Amino acid sequence: MFSDRLQAGMEVLRDTCGRRGVGPLLLIYLFxxxxxxxxxxxxxxxxIVLTNEALLINNFPEGSVATLExxxxxxxxxGSGITTCVDGNWTEPDIICIKKDCGPPKPQPNMSFNTSGGTLFGDxxxxxxxxxxxxxxxxxxxCYATGWSGRxxxxxxTCDRPAEVANGRSSWDSQDVPTYGEIIHYHCNEGYTLVGKDSIVCGESGVYDSQPPECKGVTVERITTETLTATPTPPAQEASTSTDPAATAHRDKTITPPAASPSAPGGRGILSGEDRAATTGVTSTTSFQDMRDGAVDVNKDIGYTSVIVSVICISxxxxxxxFFLHKFLLKRKGSYDTREDLKPELLQFQNL
Structure with missing residues (x-):
């Protein structure tokens, strides 16, 4: 089309050749x-944008070509991205562009990704x-043009170094700090008892799952309790085998009740009120002393408090x-006491 217009202009120039004022008009027409x-x-x-080469060109005459990307x-x-200048207009480019897909991120140890939002440019x-x-x-x-951003x-x-416990020790002997899942064990020194959990674990939040245990000393009361539970109290017969001279002296005492009166019915010895009281007092005192000495001799390591309590209970x-033995003897004698065993003594007293 540009050549046709140029040819038409040349014909007009030939027709008007030789006429004055035609030259300037021809120049304006050509421009x-x-x-x-x-x-x-x-x-x-x-x-879609121009390439860097196309951006550097300033004039685009008829038939010029530019490249888009x-x-x-x-x-x-x-598409190719090429456009051409035709009659002062650019032809429609045939290029089609879509968003870049960054794809799944590069795997890393102990890491995962939530890609539900997409992996295209801008996601x-x-x-x-x-x-x-x-x-x-x-x-x-x-997702950027260069790939995934962000490191x-x-x-x-990691957890803090395990705390030390008094009168005990832990199994952690490294200069580093414990990491997730590591277990620290605790042990108490000899003569101390562990109270609490004997191990702690470094948790996922950097905190141990429990507090460190304590190491407490074994008290005298606890020893006494354990001894009483493990060792039964020996009976009075075994206690009487003690070699203590004091205990032997008490055991050598023989308690002989008063002889029964020949006039007692059935030939049975019936004790008077004073004799029974004396016998009871002597027997109680002797038994109390024998058992106390025996208990002290056998359990002298238990403690004074336990010995006193045991003696009181036995007494x-x-x-x-x-008391029940006395009641039993009264029942065997009869429902009431006729004092017949004292009649000879009373007659003798009256004769005086």
């Missing part, structure tokens, strides 16, 4: 025709660490047994 044939600088649309973050799906994903690990860096990644690492969780039991 207008040439300006109408040039194309403006091409412009990108949307995700995909914008940053987009990739060419089809964002979330970074997660496995149990017992924590994120170092950004917890998000964005992150998953570091294992109470002996008194109760003597």
């Amino acid at each position: 207008v025709v040439k300006a109408a044939a040039d194309c403006p600088k091409p412009q990108g649309t949307g995700n 995909c914008a940053n973050g987009y990739v060419k799906e089809t 964002m994903i979330t970074v997660f660490c496995d149990k017992g690990y924590q994120i170092s860096g950004s917890s998000f990644k964005w 992150a690492k998953c570091k294992i969780v 109470i039991v002996v008194c109760i047994l003597l």
Whole structure:
């Protein structure tokens, strides 16, 4: 079309040749025709832009060619991207651009990603660490033209050095701090008892699952209780075998009740009220002394408090047994006491 216009202008020039004033008009005509044939600088649309080479060109005459490409973050799906200047206009480019797909992030140890939001240009994903690990860096990644942005690492969780316990020790002997899942054991020194859990574990949040135990000394009361529980109290017969001279002297005493009166019915010896009281007092005193000496001799390592309590209990039991024995003898004698065994003594007294 540009050549046709130029040819028409030349014919007009020949027809008007030799006439005055025709030269300036011809020059103006040629300038207008040439300006109408040039194309403006091409412009990108949307995700399509000019190449760097096309951006450096200022004039685009008829028939000029410019190249278009995909914008940053987009990739060419089809087409060449070439456009041509025709009659002062650019032809429609045939290039089609789509968003870049960053794809799954590069795997890292103890790390996972939530890609539900997509992996295309401009999308964002979330970074997660496995149990017992924590994120170092950004917890998000964005898909840029150059790929995934943001650096992150998953570091294992650490706990403080285990606390020391008085009168005990722990199994941790490293200069480093414990990490997630490591177990620290505790032991008490000899003569001390561990109270609490004997081990603690470094948890996923950097805190131990429990407090360190305590090492407490074994008290005298506890020893006494354990001894009484483990060793039964020996009976009075065994206690009487003690080699203590004092205890032997008490055991050598023989308690002989008063002889029964020949006039007692059935030939049975019946004790008077004073004789029974004396016998009971002597027996109780002797039994109390024998058992106290025996208990002290056998259990002298138990403690004075336990000995006194044991002696008191045994004395109470002996008194109760003597009381019931007295009642039993009264029942065997009869429902009432006729004092017949004292009649000879009363007649003798009256004769005086």
